[in-house]
Amino acid sequence: MRACSLPLIALLTSGAVLPAHAGELLINGGFESNGGAGSSLFTGWTLATEAGSGGNWYAQTGASSPLNGLPVAAPPGGSFAAMTDDAGPSSQALLQSFLLPGPGSVTLSFDYFRLDATNGGDQPLPPPPDSLDYNTLNASGQINQQARVDILTAGAAAFDLGAPVLFNALTTTPNDLTTSSCFPSDCSYQHLSTDLTAFVGSAGTYQLRIAEVDDIGPFVFGVDNMSIDFEANSSSAPEPSSILLLVGGLGALACAARKRSRR
Structure with a gap:
């Protein structure tokens, strides 16, 4: 009996027999892997800028914006955040494709x-037009000054709107008041968490896009701790208890077979 129980115990206590039931689908969601402060290189991310843009996404650290040195909140996680800054009108997007391995629950958080330092920082953002082109004005002829976070189809282009947008997690609105001075007490990072399951609940490849557009004055938009967490449905990923029962049953059969062979 002892010869059978030891291998069985080893199997039951080995983490190798238990598959991961949940997992992070993004690479470098904290933006810590980059080309250095002020660079526009982020491991795992693709950068897109509209032709003629005067700004970009940058690896930001400390309490100043990466290009204009405006006062900003420090990165909430690690040493770096991804942040836009500009010296002129611009449209820029960070994108990352991710693979959903099967049916399950999916949560986006960041x-x-x-x-927004526009007009001295005392005006609300104008209603954004349905475009990520910094040359496009809204219906009232106002500037395009906005930021948004979207889930896109796998084949969507960097600045697509409409049908390729499966889910919009965040869009700045006219109620987002601007400020030219920023202090942690009144202008800090905000946390957002949302369930994506109804929009990307089946296996396949999707894209996460973080876009920012500014047409007049610096509009600084920072993101950090980007995460897409996946948890498989119980029908598609066995529970650990079920796996242990299966392994235990196989172990018992192995023991019985060994006893018969010794007779």
Whole structure:
């Protein structure tokens, strides 16, 4: 009996027999892997900028914006955040494709920061037009100054709107007041968490996009701790208890077979 029980115990206590039941689908969601402060290189992310843009996404650290040195909140996780800054009108997007391995629950969460120094910082953002082109005005002829976070189809282009947008997690609105001075007490990172299951609940490849557009004055938009967490349905991923029962049954059969062979 002892010869059978030891291998069985080893199997039951080995983490190798238990598959992961949940997991992170993004790479470098904290933006810590980058080309250095002020660079526009982020491991795992694709950068897109509209032709003629005067700004970009940058690896930001400390309490100043990466290009204009505006006062901003420090990254909430680690040493770096991804942040936009500009010296002129611009449209820029960070994108990452992710693979959903099967049916299950999917949660998007992240921290975001905004600072709009337009018009001295005392005006609300205008209603954004349905476009990520910095040259496009809204219906009232106002500037395009906005930031948004979207889940896109696998084949969507960097600045697509409409049908390729499966879910919009965040869009700045006219109620987002601007400020030219920022302090942690009144202008800090905000946390957002939302359930994506109804929009990307089946296996396949999707894209996460973080886009920012500004047409007049610096509009700083920062993101950090980007996460898409996946948890498989119980029907598609066996519970650990079920696996242990299966392994235990196989172990018992192995023991019985060994006893018969010794007779």
